[in-house]
Amino acid sequence: MQSTSTGNAKDNDTVTSKQEGSSSVRRAPYHLNSTGCHIRYIEGKGRGVFASRQLPRNELIEVSPVLLFTPEEYEAHGKYTVLDHYTFKWRDGRMALALGLGSLFNHSRTPNVSYTLDPDTESIRYTTTRVIEEGEELCIFYGHKLWFEPTDIEDATREDDEPDDGWGGLSLVGNEEAEDEDPLAFLLDGDDEEIIPEDQLPFVRMKLIDDEAEDEPSAVITEPAWVVDISEPRHTNTLLKWLKQSGLDTPSLAHLKRVRKHDGKTTLLLTSAALSPEAPALPSDIPLSEPYTLDVPKGPALTQEAMKAKATFWPTIYAPRKKGELEPLTRGQVRWAWDAVRTVISEARTAKKRGELPIVAHVPVPYDPEVKESTQLLSPLTGYDTRQSTSHPLRHAVLNLVRNVADYRAQPTDAAREPTTAAPAPSSASSADAEASRNGAHYLLTSLTAFLSHEPCIMCSMALLHSRVKEVFYLRAMDQTGGCGGCACVPKLEGVNHRFAVARWTQGVDALAGDALDVDEATDA
Numbered sequence: 001m002q003s004t005s006t007g008n009a010k011d012n013d014t015v016t017s018k019q020e021g022s023s024s025v026r027r028a029p030y031h032l033n034s035t036g037c038h039i040r041y042i043e044g045k046g047r048g049v050f051a052s053r054q055l056p057r058n059e060l061i062e063v064s065p066v067l068l069f070t071p072e073e074y075e076a077h078g079k080y081t082v083l084d085h086y087t088f089k090w091r092d093g094r095m096a097l098a099l100g101l102g103s104l105f106n107h108s109r110t111p112n113v114s115y116t117l118d119p120d121t122e123s124i125r126y127t128t129t130r131v132i133e134e135g136e137e138l139c140i141f142y143g144h145k146l147w148f149e150p151t152d153i154e155d156a157t158r159e160d161d162e163p164d165d166g167w168g169g170l171s172l173v174g175n176e177e178a179e180d181e182d183p184l185a186f187l188l189d190g191d192d193e194e195i196i197p198e199d200q201l202p203f204v205r206m207k208l209i210d211d212e213a214e215d216e217p218s219a220v221i222t223e224p225a226w227v228v229d230i231s232e233p234r235h236t237n238t239l240l241k242w243l244k245q246s247g248l249d250t251p252s253l254a255h256l257k258r259v260r261k262h263d264g265k266t267t268l269l270l271t272s273a274a275l276s277p278e279a280p281a282l283p284s285d286i287p288l289s290e291p292y293t294l295d296v297p298k299g300p301a302l303t304q305e306a307m308k309a310k311a312t313f314w315p316t317i318y319a320p321r322k323k324g325e326l327e328p329l330t331r332g333q334v335r336w337a338w339d340a341v342r343t344v345i346s347e348a349r350t351a352k353k354r355g356e357l358p359i360v361a362h363v364p365v366p367y368d369p370e371v372k373e374s375t376q377l378l379s380p381l382t383g384y385d386t387r388q389s390t391s392h393p394l395r396h397a398v399l400n401l402v403r404n405v406a407d408y409r410a411q412p413t414d415a416a417r418e419p420t421t422a423a424p425a426p427s428s429a430s431s432a433d434a435e436a437s438r439n440g441a442h443y444l445l446t447s448l449t450a451f452l453s454h455e456p457c458i459m460c461s462m463a464l465l466h467s468r469v470k471e472v473f474y475l476r477a478m479d480q481t482g483g484c485g486g487c488a489c490v491p492k493l494e495g496v497n498h499r500f501a502v503a504r505w506t507q508g509v510d511a512l513a514g515d516a517l518d519v520d521e522a523t524d525a
């Protein structure tokens with residue numbers, strides 16, 4: 001436990017503390033911080049973080065790296081030390097200690113700071129939840145099971161047996177009950193690679209088109225791919241060999257033939273434009289024209305008829321499977337999705353506390369490292385419904401999310417986001433880049449999954465479709481207003497040029513969310 005400060009605060013930064021019979025004046029260190037935070041002593045709490053100027057709402061005020069301990073290290077050493085009062089359980093079971101200011105935020109039942117764990121960068125991001133005046137203490141919510149007597153009156157009068165509200169308070173180690181609360185633990189503990197049978201998944205996946213409907217060219221779902229015309233067919237074999245060695249030959253296009261002969265022209269399929277927004281570099285010793293993008297079928301043909309329909313776009317492999325069968329999912333994928341669902345619930349709860357509708361749209365960093373690399377989504381993004389605070393009818397969570405993604409994409413360069421992964425774009429790529437953009441490689445949500453607290457309204461479903469989102473999970477169905485199966489099903493409409501998968505999360509949500517997601521059933525989310 002950190003030192004007990006029992007004396008009177010002399011000024012903002014000092015307090016007289018009595019420890020083991022001696023009395024001394026304690027001074028908070030000067031903290032170099034440009035985001036408006038500084039450390040002060042408070043009677044009965046020890047150190048705390050305070051606003052050194054007025055802070056706006058939704059301001060990122062601190063990013064704290066975390067130090068991670070294995071459960072063994074913690075069991076053998078950590079839990080017998082002062083660290084026990086600062087460590088908490090990281091998502092993968094390790095114990096985490098926030099560095100920087102992170103460990104100095106005190107607890108409040110009415111916090112003015114929320115935080116999100118970022119496993120990718122092993123850090124915690126702290127954001128203000130309202131306007132904070134200069135001199136106010138910045139507090140987070142630790143959870144309901146405190147191991148100390150809070151000084152704040154509202155905290156001291158809390159009910160001990162109140163269930164965790166899931167707001168996202170740090171669940172401190174030793175809080176076994178809180179750890180056991182995950183309603184899906186029975187499903188999610190185990191081997192990451194193991195396939196979870198469809199009927200055990202905690203969500204229901206909607207079937208958007210009948211296998212028979214695939215037989216129509218108008219029902220074929222496509223995605224953009226880079227192709228190049230081969231002027232001299234004798235180079236085809238050399239190019240196929242080069243393609244194998246180039247790394248462009250990714251599994252996502254394995255259902256397509258590599259070469260198309262059409263109207264006397266031979267064309268080579270290079271790579272997915274969704275995964276490689278830039279035009280691929282071609283071998284310099286073979287005369288070739290500029291690569292360009294073309295819409296090709298997204299999946300194999302399930303029937304002979306579908307094969308004919310798909311061949312009008314690009315020759316496609318025939319791979320019959322059981323009718324209605326969906327891509328199998330592994331436990332790792334389901335756990336990743338559940339993490340996102342928990343974030344959505346916790347953010348909806350925070351939104352409600354701020355006086356907004358508890359409607360949230362969230363895009364996590366992709367599970368698949370290849371997709372993460374190609375989409376360059378290196379940190380999760382969230383959109384909140386802000387219709388209440390802005391009195392603006394269009395500030396739906398999904399629209400705000402799409403805007404956030406656009407802002408993220410508009411950052412000067414990828415290098416600014418993560419210097420280690422970004423390669424400079426070749427200057428010759430600019431026209432191909434523009435072409436790729438027109439053909440769909442650069443749509444805002446290409447290859448990404450959106451997690452939504454509520455089934456999106458028709459406008460938002462259309463925005464998701466237009467952004468080329470890969471799939472959507474929603475937690476609460478909106479039968480009167482929903483555009484993904486409620487009053488309409490936008491991705492199922494005839495003639496739309498993109499379809500996204502839809503799943504409704506059915507297990508664990510009510511246990512975790514309680515009434516946190518409740519909205520009027522006529523609300524368009």
Ligand SMILES: C[S@@+](CC[C@H](N)C(=O)[O-])C[C@H]1O[C@@H](n2cnc3c(N)ncnc32)[C@H](O)[C@@H]1O
Nearest residue numbers: 002045046047085103104105106107148150151
């Ligand atoms: C993560 S630390 C926060 C920083 C701590 N005050 C310090 O000086 O190092 C958690 C400890 O701070 C104290 N603390 C946090 N919030 C408090 C509150 N509302 N009332 C009293 N003590 C609090 C408790 O002693 C708790 O064990």
